[in-house]
Amino acid sequence: MGGRIAGVVFDLFGTLVPRYPIDRHRKVLAEIAALLGVDPVRFTEVWISRLERRITGFCRDAEECILDTLEAMGASADREALARAAAIRYEFMRSCVVPYPEVEEGIRALKGMGYKLGLISNSSPEVPELWRSLSLSRYFDVATFSCEVRTRKPHREIYLMTCSALGLSPELCLYVGDGSENELEGAREVGMFPVMIVRDGPLRDWDGPVVRDVMGVVELLKSMSDC
Structure with a gap:
């Protein structure tokens, strides 16, 4: 295994599955508003403003x-x-929780290399069920969803509870994410080793390791083992 690293914890959206398609999301919200007989612009504004409630467990379902x-x-x-x-809403979310093509191969490789695997996601209440329906989920030892534990990244508690569930100290865990919501800084603050994943476009301002996909994580850990 790579150096002292014994576990790899992944973000979900933008890392293992694509980020929400914003334009399509707004069309879905407008469709829902029309069905409910309310103004779509106002519904969208209020929906966006209630994000924190959705991802920290104030709502049990869609x-x-x-x-x-x-x-x-x-x-x-x-x-x-x-x-x-x-x-x-559920069908829209289901269409979003589809892994990138190389993800399962990379995750299987990491599992075969002996790493414990975890997931941390800031997510609304539809996501845990959708995640558990994926064949990919069986490779993960722990999956922590903000809507279930009622705290979110970058708050330190969500990282610490995930590492604890893996049976590892934060210093033994890699954290891989696209960097949204200050998740990499949050991981670093608790002692994890943060890695940014940038799947498309230019590299962002980040002073740590960067990979392009999950296979890049595999190669990074192999290179760390060789050091």
């Missing part, structure tokens, strides 16, 4: 997330409309 937004608008909807709206 239907509750939509109802939370409606209540903040002073609006309401019948149960049938809410259920249909939640189904649209």
Whole structure:
């Protein structure tokens, strides 16, 4: 194994699966608003403003997330409309949680090299079920979702609880993410070894290691083993 590293913890969106397609997300929100009979621009604004509540466990499912937004608008909807709206939201999220092509090969390689594997995701309540439905999830020893543990990156607790569940100290864990929401800085602050993944476009301002995909993580750890 690479140096003293014994575990690798991954971010989800932008790392193992693509980030949300913003334009399509807004179209989905407009479709939901039309179904519920509310102004789509206002619904989208309020939905975006309620992100923190969705990813820290204030809503148990897509239907509750939509109802939370409606209540903040002073609006309401019948149960049938809410259920249909939640189904649209769930299908959108399902289409987002699709791993990049090389991910499973890279994850299998890391597992074969003896690393413990973890996941930390700032996510809304649909994501844990969708993650667990993926064949990829079986390779992971721990998956920590902000909506389930009610704290999120870059707060130190979510990193520490994941390392603890892996049975490893933070100093023995690599953290791999695209750098959103200061996740790499948060990982570094608790003692993990942060690595930025940049899948497309120019390299960003980051003073640590950078890889282009999960196979790049495999190669990085091999090079660390050779040192």
